[in-house]
Amino acid sequence: MVVRTLFIIGSILLGFTLGSSYGPETFTYGLLGGLLLGLLGISVLRFERMMFSLQFHEALGGFTGFSIGICLSGITSFLSQQIFLQRPEVVPFVTASTMVGFCSLGLMLGIRMGRRFSFDPVSYGTDSSSQTQQPKILDTSSIIDGRIADLSRTGFLEGPLLIPQFVLHELQRISDSSDSHRRIRGKRGLDILHELTNIETSNVQIVDVDFPQFSDVDNKLVAMAKLHNAKIVTTDMNLNKVASVQGISILNTHELSNAMRPAVLPGESLKVFLLREGKEVGQGVAHLDDGTMVIVDHAKRWIGKHVEVVVTSVIQTNAGRMIFSSLREGTPRLQASYG
Structure with a gap:
């Protein structure tokens, strides 16, 4: 950041020094020169940061736009020489300002147009x-x-x-x-x-x-x-x-x-394997094949066994889905199965 700031300051001072050497209005031309070279320095730094992330089609578009900008600035410089025959000291400032303006504009527009016409494998796959x-x-x-x-x-x-x-x-x-x-x-x-x-x-x-x-x-x-x-x-x-x-x-x-998890509605029956105790007294905890946690009330004594439960409610949380259930009446367990 410090190097970039010093580069811009140096560009402004160089522009002021060069501008002051033209014509009788030393201070005015110095300000113009400092402004132009300061803008040029900012454009160079901006392009330097962009060039590392440009794709081929963007770089090609930017180069094309930059080249067109140089051509337009050359035409403008030739016309300014014909217009300011009586004040030739103005010509360098017109040339510099049009070059900075046209080249920067051409570069930016070229990169944007290049993004619309992609030639890399990202846009043109094998299929x-x-x-x-x-x-x-x-x-x-x-x-x-x-x-x-x-x-x-x-x-x-x-x-x-x-x-x-x-x-x-x-x-x-x-x-x-x-x-x-x-x-x-x-x-x-x-x-x-x-x-x-x-x-x-x-x-x-x-x-x-x-x-x-x-x-x-x-x-x-x-x-x-x-x-x-x-x-x-x-x-x-x-x-x-x-x-x-x-x-x-x-x-x-x-x-x-x-x-994509299958819907589970209150009143449906599930067959689950109770793995451990729940947070509340008497609760048992099981998991479905998709990882959904099933909380079973009054099931502590059947931990380590397969049981049949009836869904009482379903809650959706940020961590996933939780199913609350109770032991099916009359069939508290199907078959003991100790893992």
Whole structure:
């Protein structure tokens, strides 16, 4: 930040010095020169920050717009020489100002136009039908979670699946961690990634892109989603909130899993295996195959056994669904089964 500030100050001082050497109105020309070179310095710094995140089609569009800007500024310089024959000292300022203006405008418009005409593999996959599908960016949590592979195998997930290099690097760092739990998670993520690339119905693309202006992965993912008009697939609630605030569409596999769970209504019967005691006196706790917690009243004495219960109520929480039930009258247990 300090270097950038000094660069802008230096550009202004250089412009003031050069401007002061033209014509009798030393101070006025110095201010004009400082203003022009200050704007040029700001444009250079802005372009320097953008160039690391530009894709090929954007860089090509920016170069084309910049070249057109130079041509227009050259024409304007020639016309100014004919108009200001009596005041030739004005010509350099007109030339400099038009060059800064036309080149900056051409660069910005060129980059924007380049985004509309993508030539990279992200927009043109091997399957022509995927060109019209909105791409999905996979974050680290969705890969480690693993359900994305099952979802992709079913064919419900259309369009290219983009995996940025910085997500791969994060997976590698986790798999090389000294913490055994993190190391297991990282290796699982790499295994899931390998499995994804071998699924015939999935269009997985590794995207070599980075956003050095951001230090954390979440902001990089949001910037990439904006750049490619893509959705983000994640299980991270913090990323979910950050991206949603900035207008990025999120596909949360936890929410999808909850939505796909079979409906359970009060009065229905379930067969469950009681695992442990509940928080309240006499309660037993069981789990369905999809992980849903089942609370059974007055079931402490049957912990470690299979029982038949009747659903009394269902509560949806942020952590998932909870089912409250009671032992079925007359059939408190089916068969003892000690694990």
